[in-house]
Amino acid sequence: MVIGRFAVFVLKFATENNETGEEMDMKQQRDEKQGSRQQHNMQVSEDHLQLLGTIHEMIDTELDRRGVVQTGRPEHPPPEKASPCRHSLWHSIVKFFIN
Numbered sequence: 001m002v003i004g005r006f007a008v009f010v011l012k013f014a015t016e017n018n019e020t021g022e023e024m025d026m027k028q029q030r031d032e033k034q035g036s037r038q039q040h041n042m043q044v045s046e047d048h049l050q051l052l053g054t055i056h057e058m059i060d061t062e063l064d065r066r067g068v069v070q071t072g073r074p075e076h077p078p079p080e081k082a083s084p085c086r087h088s089l090w091h092s093i094v095k096f097f098i099n
Helices: 001-065 089-098
Strands: none
Touching: none
C-alpha cells in the first residue's frame, strides 16, 4: 500500500511538473508579446511627441513671420471677479445695528 501511494505521488508530481513547464513556456511567450507591445507603444508615443514638437516649431515660425509677440498670457484675460451686489444676511443684520 505504501509503495502504491508513493507511485501515485511520483506520477502525479511528474505530471504537475510537466504542466508547469508548459505553463512556463506559455508565460514566457505572453511576456514576449507584452514586451513587444510595450516597445511598439513606446515608439508610437515617441513619434507623437516628435510630431508635436515639429508642430510647435512650425507655429513659432509662423508667429515670428507675422510679427506676433508671445507673452505667455491669453489675448483676452478672464474678467476680474465682480463684487456681489447683494450682501449676506449676516452683513445686513450687522449693518442694521451699527447704523
